[in-house]
Ligand SMILES: CSCCC(=O)C(=O)COP(=O)(O)O
C-alpha cells in the first residue's frame with residue numbers, strides 16, 4: 755500500500771477527548787460569555803462576529819442567539835470564532851490545557867519527522883485549534899502542522915470542503931488521509947476522493963460505522979496505512 759502524503763485530522767473525538775470539549779471548553783466559554791462581551795464587544799474582531807450573528811439571526815438579541823447556538827452545539831462560524839477568542843485567556847493564564855490522547859503527540863512527531871504533511875480540520879476556529887495544540891499537555895505542537903482549516907472553508911459534512919482543503923494543501927485528494935470519529939464527515943471526505951479512517955476511541959464511546967477503515971488510536975492508523983510508528 756502507498757502511504758498517504760498528508761494527514762488531515764479532526765480534533766474532538768480524534769486527537770482529543772469529546773469530554774474535554776463538551777465538559778471543559780464549552781462550559782468555560784458559556785460561563786465567560788457575558789463578561790467577555792461586556793469587556794470586548796467594541797473590539798473590531800468581536801464587533802465583526804456580532805455583526806455576523808445579526809446577519810444570520812436578524813431582529814434577535816445576539817447574546818441570546820449565541821446562547822441558543824451553544825446549547826445546540828451548533829457549528830456556526832461566528833460562535834466558533836467567539837469561543838476561540840474566549841478560550842484564549844484561559845489557555846494563556848493556565849486555566850485551560852489542550853487535551854490530547856497520549857498516543858497522538860508521539861505519532862504526529864514521527865509522521866512529521868518522516869516528511870508527511872500534517873493539517874487540522876475542525877469546526878473549532880483556526881485560532882482555537884492553534885490554542886489547543888499550542889498549549890497541549892504534550893507541549894507546543896503547532897510547528898508540526900502545515901495547515902489549519904475551519905468552517906470558513908465550508909461544513910465538515912460537505913464534500914466540497916475537502917476538495918478545497920486538498921487544493922489549499924497542494925496535495926491530490928487521493929494522497930490525503932482524513933481522520934475523524936464522525937461517519938458523516940468521513941463520507942463527505944471520501945466523496946471528495948480523500949482516503950479515510952474512523953477513530954473508534956474506547957474513551958469516547960465511539961461506535962464503528964462499518965464503512966471506513968477503523969482504528970482505536972493513532973498507532974493503529976500508522977499500522978494500517980504504512981506510516982512510521984513512534985519510537986519506544
Ligand atoms: C478547536 S477545539 C474545539 C472544538 C470545537 O469547538 C468543536 O466544535 C468540535 O469540532 P470538531 O470538528 O473538532 O469535532
Ligand SMILES: [Mg+2]
Nearest residue numbers: 764766767935
Ligand atoms: Mg470529531
